[in-house]
Every structure is written in C-alpha cells, then in structure tokens.
Amino acid sequence: MTVHTPSQPVSASPNEVVVHPTGITSVSVVIPVRNESLHIRNTLEQIVRQDLHGIHLEVFVVDGESTDNTRDIVLDFATHHPMVQLLDNPNRLSSGARNIAIEHMRGDVLVVIDGHCEIPTREYFLDLVAAFEESGADCLGRPQPLDVSNATPLQKAIAAARSSRLGHHPESFIYSDEPQFVPAKSVAVAYRREVFDRVGQFDENFDAHEDGEFNLRCDRAGLSCYLDPRLKVKYLPRTSLTGLFKQMVRYGRGRVRLARKHAGMWGLGSLIPACLVLYLIIGAVASLLLNHAWIPYVVGLSIYLAAVATSGLIIALQQHSLAMLYRVPVVLATVHIGAGWGVLVELLGGSRRMKTATPPSYHEHLQC
Structure with missing residues (x-):
C-alpha cells in the first residue's frame, strides 16, 4: 500500500467546516456479507445506479462463507457491472472483511456499506467526496437510522425505540442530523486511505464492535471525524425480539x-x-x-x-x-x-x- 502523509487534525471550532481540497478521484466500497441473499441485490443496484460524474468506484463484496445463494447473486451481478468484485473472507468476521478490502483497495477513500440498507439519494458518492473535501477530515461519520421501506410493525417499534434517549448509548451520534465534528468512535464509516497507514487495520480479535475499536484508535491518534447528514443511510431493524x-x-x-x-x-x-x-x-x-x-x-x-x-x-x-x-x-x-x-x-x-x-x-x- 502506498504511504501518504496523514492528514492533520482540523484545528477549527467543532462545527466549522474548513475547505481543504484533496483531489479525491476514486472511492472504494466494502460490503461485508454473510447470508444476505434477501437484500444484497437491492443494495448493489442502489450503488451502481449512483451518479458518479468522473469518480472511479470499486465495490468489494467480501463474503464470509455464505450458506445461501449470496455468492451466486453477487457473481451474477459482477458479470454485468465490472466495478463489483466478490472476495472471500475465510474467518467470516466483519473485521476480517474490512481488512481484506483495505488490502485490495485502490481508491483514495474507503467507505463501509452493509448488505442490507437503503441509500436515499443517487448522489451518495458525490456527497461523500464533497464532505471529505469541504471538511478536510480524516474520517467521515453518518446518521444511520433504523428506518426502511415496508417495515413490519415490530421493526417500526424497534426503529423508534432505538432512536429514543433510552434506546442507544448516550455518547453516540448515530442518530444525529447536525453536521459537526464529532469523535470518530461512535460514527466513523469512511476513511482516507492514509488513515490505515497511521493506525493500522481492524482488530480481528473483535467479532463485534470492531468498528468502535478501530474508530477509538483514530480518535487517540488525533485524527478528525466529520458527521455529515448527506451521507445518511437507512438500516434494516431486526425482524424479531x-x-x-x-x-x-x-x-x-x-x-x-x-x-x-x-x-x-x-x-x-x-x-x-x-x-x-x-x-x-x-x-x-x-x-x-x-x-x-x-x-x-x-x-x-x-x-x-x-x-x-x-x-x-x-x-x-x-x-x-x-x-x-x-x-x-x-x-x-x-x-x-x-x-x-x-x-x-x-x-x-x-x-x-x-x-x-x-x-x-x-x-x-x-x-x-
């Protein structure tokens, strides 16, 4: 991996956006999956329909040995959309999937998108690049509400409860819609590639909370994170208690x-x-x-x-x-x-x- 000089933390007030052109021309997407046959095609269709306007996009679907037909769906999709690649993840963990994508990425930035979410706009990656360039941040965070189309009554209740004050960790900005600099630990999902040179990769001893652990290292390394509501994605709530x-x-x-x-x-x-x-x-x-x-x-x-x-x-x-x-x-x-x-x-x-x-x-x- 090419070593770049790490971005310095933004020395602005917490809510001030600093224009810092970075010349981002390529974006890598990692989608960690296992047994996502019900949703992966819809997620991929949302991605390939995006307006890119010259941005080079590569999409890594990293599969943790699915036992359903997830792999077949992705392979079929990749035959029609060369930007999509299927990679194997033998340790099955999301942390491992992210690291595999880091090793393969050629983009200037890496963004994590899950196999079952809704991307509300067709300018997602344009907004992603704009958010990096406008903020000068090392990492970007996004709101991630549990709110998708055709949700069941229970899913709607889960979405409402999880976004309430009693439903999520008090230090999390995951449901915030205010653009601002925030600690990376609770929200960061997109990273300049030099971040990985600075703090390493995801810890594969974590089979949950691996993103929080990695983001905490970003915070402790003095890296900046900007929460941009334009990058909101909607996640599928659990279907049962x-x-x-x-x-x-x-x-x-x-x-x-x-x-x-x-x-x-x-x-x-x-x-x-x-x-x-x-x-x-x-x-x-x-x-x-x-x-x-x-x-x-x-x-x-x-x-x-x-x-x-x-x-x-x-x-x-x-x-x-x-x-x-x-x-x-x-x-x-x-x-x-x-x-x-x-x-x-x-x-x-x-x-x-x-x-x-x-x-x-x-x-x-x-x-x-």
Missing part, C-alpha cells in the same frame, strides 16, 4: 472487550444495563428468600417500568400509533437486558473471542 436480543448481547460483549483493550473506556452508559440485569436476578432471589425484600425490589422495578412506559407513551403520541404504547417498552426492555447480559457474560467468560463467531448479518454498528 430474539434477533434483537442476540444483537444486543453482542454489543454488550464488544463493549467489554473494548474496555479490556483500551484503558478508560468503562462508562456509566455501558454499566447501567448490566446493573439492571443484576438487579432483576438478585432482587428476584432475595424476594423469595428474605422477608420484605420484595418491597424495595418492586419499587425499583416499578420505577424502571414507568420509565420505559413513558418513553412508549411519548413515541405513541409523536407517531399517532397506539401500538407503540406497548411495543416500545418491550423493545426497550429487550435492548437493555440483552446489552446487560452481554456485558456480564463477557466479564465472566474472559477475553477469548466468542465462539459464535458469525452473526446472521454484519450490521454491528455502534447504535447502542
């Missing part, structure tokens, strides 16, 4: 690994869900064994239920949907308990990589 719970368990485990590797990464936002799970378990046992222990347990549980119920009421009023009144609290409880359980399991399970290495899909961004 079971799937949502498993996703949140992975988030919780990833946060513990991040804290193990990088000092100072434990925060209240990560610990509260784990405390909730411990409270539910210990309080239930104590209520059975100790006289009157059920009183403080019920009081605490009532406060929590009132909080999630209030969130459900607010969302129901905002969206004029009675169903949100009961769906949102259930979704929020699933999010909190899943994330808390993941933290506890990882704390008790040591630093070894999760044996359930590959999720049904690679959508593991920092939305909690």
Whole structure:
C-alpha cells in the first residue's frame, strides 16, 4: 500500500467546516456479507445506479462463507457491472472483511456499506467526496437510522425505540442530523486511505464492535471525524425480539472487550444495563428468600417500568400509533437486558473471542 502523509487534525471550532481540497478521484466500497441473499441485490443496484460524474468506484463484496445463494447473486451481478468484485473472507468476521478490502483497495477513500440498507439519494458518492473535501477530515461519520421501506410493525417499534434517549448509548451520534465534528468512535464509516497507514487495520480479535475499536484508535491518534447528514443511510431493524436480543448481547460483549483493550473506556452508559440485569436476578432471589425484600425490589422495578412506559407513551403520541404504547417498552426492555447480559457474560467468560463467531448479518454498528 502506498504511504501518504496523514492528514492533520482540523484545528477549527467543532462545527466549522474548513475547505481543504484533496483531489479525491476514486472511492472504494466494502460490503461485508454473510447470508444476505434477501437484500444484497437491492443494495448493489442502489450503488451502481449512483451518479458518479468522473469518480472511479470499486465495490468489494467480501463474503464470509455464505450458506445461501449470496455468492451466486453477487457473481451474477459482477458479470454485468465490472466495478463489483466478490472476495472471500475465510474467518467470516466483519473485521476480517474490512481488512481484506483495505488490502485490495485502490481508491483514495474507503467507505463501509452493509448488505442490507437503503441509500436515499443517487448522489451518495458525490456527497461523500464533497464532505471529505469541504471538511478536510480524516474520517467521515453518518446518521444511520433504523428506518426502511415496508417495515413490519415490530421493526417500526424497534426503529423508534432505538432512536429514543433510552434506546442507544448516550455518547453516540448515530442518530444525529447536525453536521459537526464529532469523535470518530461512535460514527466513523469512511476513511482516507492514509488513515490505515497511521493506525493500522481492524482488530480481528473483535467479532463485534470492531468498528468502535478501530474508530477509538483514530480518535487517540488525533485524527478528525466529520458527521455529515448527506451521507445518511437507512438500516434494516431486526425482524424479531430474539434477533434483537442476540444483537444486543453482542454489543454488550464488544463493549467489554473494548474496555479490556483500551484503558478508560468503562462508562456509566455501558454499566447501567448490566446493573439492571443484576438487579432483576438478585432482587428476584432475595424476594423469595428474605422477608420484605420484595418491597424495595418492586419499587425499583416499578420505577424502571414507568420509565420505559413513558418513553412508549411519548413515541405513541409523536407517531399517532397506539401500538407503540406497548411495543416500545418491550423493545426497550429487550435492548437493555440483552446489552446487560452481554456485558456480564463477557466479564465472566474472559477475553477469548466468542465462539459464535458469525452473526446472521454484519450490521454491528455502534447504535447502542
């Protein structure tokens, strides 16, 4: 890989855009996939229909040994669109897929796009290049709402709950629509190629939260990240509470690994869900064994239920949907308990990589 002089952090005020022409003429796209046959064709069609106006685009679909017909779909697509390439990812992890793309990329910048998302405009890559050039940033972030067409009632509830104050990590900018310089750790998805020379590649010991760990290294290296709402993409929410719970368990485990590797990464936002799970378990046992222990347990549980119920009421009023009144609290409880359980399991399970290495899909961004 050619070594370029790393961009210096922008010394502007947090919301000031500095015009810094960079001469970006080529963009590399990495799409980590495994078993994405239901969505990958639609994602690729959105990409090849983009207006490029002279930008050279290469698209790497990096497949983690799919067992459905994802590979056949991509290969068929590639025969008609030479910009699309299928690459193999034998370790199956999203971190590995990203590193494979880094090794193959010829573009000036690399952007991550998942196999199941909606790109709202046909100027996405033009806006991407413009955002790099206007901001002078080393990395770009984007809003990533869980909001797609033809969503089921449960998916709509998940999208609404996850974007609420109780539904995602308080330090995340993933649902922000304000253009601004932000820490890379919660939102960065596009990088100048020299960033990888500066901070290395993605850590393949992470099978979740690998993007957050890499972005944290970008922050600690003094690299700048600009959040640009023009780069918004819409993601597919989980289709079941079971799937949502498993996703949140992975988030919780990833946060513990991040804290193990990088000092100072434990925060209240990560610990509260784990405390909730411990409270539910210990309080239930104590209520059975100790006289009157059920009183403080019920009081605490009532406060929590009132909080999630209030969130459900607010969302129901905002969206004029009675169903949100009961769906949102259930979704929020699933999010909190899943994330808390993941933290506890990882704390008790040591630093070894999760044996359930590959999720049904690679959508593991920092939305909690």
